[in-house]
Amino acid sequence: MYQKRNWTRFYRILVLVAAVLLAAGTWAQGQELTIHFLDVGQGDSILIQTPAGANILVDAGDTRAGNQVVVPYLQRLGVKSLDMVVITHPHFDHIGGLIPVLEKFTVGRVLADGQIHTSRTYENLLILIDQKGIPFRLARAGDKLEIPGLDEVLVLNPQEPFLKGLNNNSVVLAVTYGETSVLLTGDIEAEAERRILEGNIPARANILKVAHHGSRTSSTPEFLEAVQPDTAVISAGADNNYGHPHPETLVNLKAVGSQVFQTSAAGTIIVVSDGSSCRIVIDN
Ligand SMILES: [Zn+2]
Numbered sequence: 056m057y058q059k060r061n062w063t064r065f066y067r068i069l070v071l072v073a074a075v076l077l078a079a080g081t082w083a084q085g086q087e088l089t090i091h092f093l094d095v096g097q098g099d100s101i102l103i104q105t106p107a108g109a110n111i112l113v114d115a116g117d118t119r120a121g122n123q124v125v126v127p128y129l130q131r132l133g134v135k136s137l138d139m140v141v142i143t144h145p146h147f148d149h150i151g152g153l154i155p156v157l158e159k160f161t162v163g164r165v166l167a168d169g170q171i172h173t174s175r176t177y178e179n180l181l182i183l184i185d186q187k188g189i190p191f192r193l194a195r196a197g198d199k200l201e202i203p204g205l206d207e208v209l210v211l212n213p214q215e216p217f218l219k220g221l222n223n224n225s226v227v228l229a230v231t232y233g234e235t236s237v238l239l240t241g242d243i244e245a246e247a248e249r250r251i252l253e254g255n256i257p258a259r260a261n262i263l264k265v266a267h268h269g270s271r272t273s274s275t276p277e278f279l280e281a282v283q284p285d286t287a288v289i290s291a292g293a294d295n296n297y298g299h300p301h302p303e304t305l306v307n308l309k310a311v312g313s314q315v316f317q318t319s320a321a322g323t324i325i326v327v328s329d330g331s332s333c334r335i336v337i338d339n
Contacts, residue, residue, distance in 0.1 A: 100120065169194075245272060271304055291319050
């Protein structure tokens, strides 16, 4: 009798330990930040999946990429809704794909630069946001965004008065999760980089989405020196008409010791962080 009771107790403990281990495993899985730099050809589209399960989409490439890359990619991941969509600036290679995305997914809110631009695509996008009643908020330097699962999301750009050119007033986000920091720069150029540095907000980041597809008009040595990225991601189309990324940018990135990944060569680039270290996964 005594023996039997002992065995029952043993099994109870065993079941309890198994349950705890299972829960810990699930918990550990849920503690990762995943950032997908989608291969949208010439353009940008970045999906941030936070450890708390929030989904944030920053740009969606052009219309073709939205339909053929971004929407199927989100569906494949099982994304049901987007907590936030960020419009960095109104150029076609960033916003065209947002129309099919907004047509297919529920969106909690839109964060945007709010520049005036009169292209048909931008007008259609703003009409769609309005028709769907999606809350629309402007991003301005110094704003802090509350995103579940992330330690900090800081807006570094734009600020008013705006700089010259749509690119320079792109929304720039600094995302922090534990010891991992990611800087998403849209298409900012040297003027905006200078203004960010003058703002005295630390721009240091492990991961840098290289500004403006690796154009020589961005990624100045001063800016890269301040950011000191271990990993740099360039989102550009193979053999694009602009010659992106420009050789000068690659030289500047090499000078600060960055490991450079390009969507044109690697396809979609995924950064996974557990809050202390990062790993890069290539998704072909
Ligand atoms: Zn662009």
